[in-house]
Amino acid sequence: MRRNASGVAVVVSAVLLGVTACGSEDGASASAAQTPAAKHSALSGMADKSPKSVLAGLAALPRGYVADPRNVTGPFTASSYLNTWSADPALDRALLLNASFVEGYRATRLSPDKKKRYTVQLFKTGSPAKAQALQKGLWSQDVHDHPFTIPNALSDASVEYDGSTDQSVAIAEASLAVGPIVVELTVRETSALGSELTPDTTLITALAKEQHTRLPTTSS
Numbered sequence: 586m587r588r589n590a591s592g593v594a595v596v597v598s599a600v601l602l603g604v605t606a607c608g609s610e611d612g613a614s615a616s617a618a619q620t621p622a623a624k625h626s627a628l629s630g631m632a633d634k635s636p637k638s639v640l641a642g643l644a645a646l647p648r649g650y651v652a653d654p655r656n657v658t659g660p661f662t663a664s665s666y667l668n669t670w671s672a673d674p675a676l677d678r679a680l681l682l683n684a685s686f687v688e689g690y691r692a693t694r695l696s697p698d699k700k701k702r703y704t705v706q707l708f709k710t711g712s713p714a715k716a717q718a719l720q721k722g723l724w725s726q727d728v729h730d731h732p733f734t735i736p737n738a739l740s741d742a743s744v745e746y747d748g749s750t751d752q753s754v755a756i757a758e759a760s761l762a763v764g765p766i767v768v769e770l771t772v773r774e775t776s777a778l779g780s781e782l783t784p785d786t787t788l789i790t791a792l793a794k795e796q797h798t799r800l801p802t803t804s805s
Contacts, residue, residue, distance in 0.1 A: 640690035640707045643766070645796040647703055647788060650694035656704075661689040670706075673726060684719040685711025687765075701774045701785060705796070708767040720762040723769065733786050735759050735793045742784035752777060757784035759793040763800035770796065 638660035652658070661669070663681045666689055671677040687709040694703045710716045720739070729741035739760040747754045758771040770792055772785045 638690045643799045644692050644705050645792050645799055650696055650703055653693040653695045656693040658692040661691055680719055680722040684715040701772055704771045706769045710765045713764050716762040716765050716767050720760050720767045724760050735790050737797055738793045742786050744782050753782055755782035755784045757786045757789040759789050764802045766800050768796050
């Protein structure tokens with residue numbers, strides 16, 4: 586995704602002024618208790634039942650998609666997120682500190698034909714207000730010129746050139762803040778240059794709606 590330099594500068598200034606101390610840079614360790622299985626929906630598979638995080642049972646996953654052996658599924662701390670997935674560690678560290686980040690969870694799945702990769706990331710923060718601030722801070726780091734309609738969510742769909750692979754990539758993404766939790770959902774499909782690609786807004790819309798129903802609306 587492209588970086589929004591001007592947007593980043595604004596967010597950095599605003600966030601750094603509001604950074605408050607929290608107990609640990611890594612956040613709280615994940616719970617080892619297995620979460621109850623969530624019910625099936627028409628569009629989503631079972632919630633991820635990994636015993637490593639209480640957030641695992643909240644993640645909406647697409648039915649029929651399979652495990653992605655090239656990408657890690659499981660809980661993350663602030664440090665592991667910054668070291669592994671953050672595009673701007675200095676900015677994201679400030680955002681997580683300001684949000685009183687507690688714990689995170691990430692899952693990836695592949696479509697049956699292996700052409701599409703679905704990623705969901707959950708961030709538990711200190712309060713609903715801090716979740717909304719984190720959502721806006723993370724979302725503003727990229728350019729989002731093509732929003733589409735998803736209730737209660739930010740959204741964008743685009744087809745871009747990936748210089749690292751010399752391919753085209755179709756991206757549909759959404760971001761939700763419900764209670765103290767922020768969720769980012771993305772479906773990416775790559776293909777040779779010149780291929781006809783369409784971002785899968787239908788899948789992202791369905792999963793965003795499913796995800797919204799899974800999340801607690803209180804600060805607990």
